[in-house]
Amino acid sequence: MARIIAIANQKGGVGKTTTSINLSASLAEKGKKVLAIDLDPQGNMTSGLGVDKAELQNTVYELILGECSVSEAITDTVVENVKLIASNVDLAGAEIELIGENDKEYILQKKVDYIKEDYDFIIIDCPPSLNMLTVNAMTTATSVLVPIQCEYYALEGLSQLIHTINLVQERLNPHLKLEGVVFTMYDVRTNLSNQVVETVKQNLDTTIYETMIPRNIRLAEAPSYGVPINMYDPKSSGAESYRKLAQEIIERKGV
Numbered sequence: 001m002a003r004i005i006a007i008a009n010q011k012g013g014v015g016k017t018t019t020s021i022n023l024s025a026s027l028a029e030k031g032k033k034v035l036a037i038d039l040d041p042q043g044n045m046t047s048g049l050g051v052d053k054a055e056l057q058n059t060v061y062e063l064i065l066g067e068c069s070v071s072e073a074i075t076d077t078v079v080e081n082v083k084l085i086a087s088n089v090d091l092a093g094a095e096i097e098l099i100g101e102n103d104k105e106y107i108l109q110k111k112v113d114y115i116k117e118d119y120d121f122i123i124i125d126c127p128p129s130l131n132m133l134t135v136n137a138m139t140t141a142t143s144v145l146v147p148i149q150c151e152y153y154a155l156e157g158l159s160q161l162i163h164t165i166n167l168v169q170e171r172l173n174p175h176l177k178l179e180g181v182v183f184t185m186y187d188v189r190t191n192l193s194n195q196v197v198e199t200v201k202q203n204l205d206t207t208i209y210e211t212m213i214p215r216n217i218r219l220a221e222a223p224s225y226g227v228p229i230n231m232y233d234p235k236s237s238g239a240e241s242y243r244k245l246a247q248e249i250i251e252r253k254g255v
């Protein structure tokens, strides 16, 4: 059965999408079958996997509204072994359209249920808020991976995020686990990065992945070519670190 990992942090710009794209690609590189689900109306995961947002017939929006089947919503990406349920700006309206729907917390989960046996991993890129889309990601997921950017306000909002995960666990999805924390944009040369890592370790009782994703300009460049880092610059520190993270996640299958 697929491990379904929601990549979540309601702060924007912490590396959720970069992690979603490159973790998906790195898992595929290791022979895993991956489905990526873009739940952010910005659609950056979609374009980062080489899919043209303007050309899409069916996205996660049509899927959530019941206008297409889950198999119709799945498209190919530039990465062999990574399929995608894409997103575009239409998704921004989904929240309002769901008002009054029964079981609106479980809409994605019910759709993904049909196809989860076809994949080893399903990676869900969450929007930068704790809205109904993020709740749908958490009811679908088996675990939540939280990217934390190594910057001064890293801890801000984290307790709210953990509280949300706990609420979903208690009320909506008892199987949900906290996969752990991964540090992003880490810079060995700065004290700040090290301080952030120390503070999070002291304040959070959860798994912290050994792999830290360094600040690497190649990671920021790759999306404009519509490819993940292991296709854009396979030897870069960014590519190496996401490979290591993928390996660590595969090995921690007991989560």
Ligand code: ADP
Binding pocket: 011, 012, 013, 014, 015, 016, 017, 018, 019, 044, 128, 184, 185, 186, 213, 214, 215, 216, 217, 219, 220, 221, 238
């Ligand atoms: P989020 O999805 O949490 O909003 P993104 O993954 O979009 O965050 O990252 C925010 C910005 O930081 C993007 O421009 C991205 O290219 C850049 N970025 C992310 N991770 C790194 C990294 N490790 N090194 C350099 N730039 C990064």
Ligand code: MG
Binding pocket: 016, 017, 018, 040, 044, 126
């Ligand atoms: Mg994002």
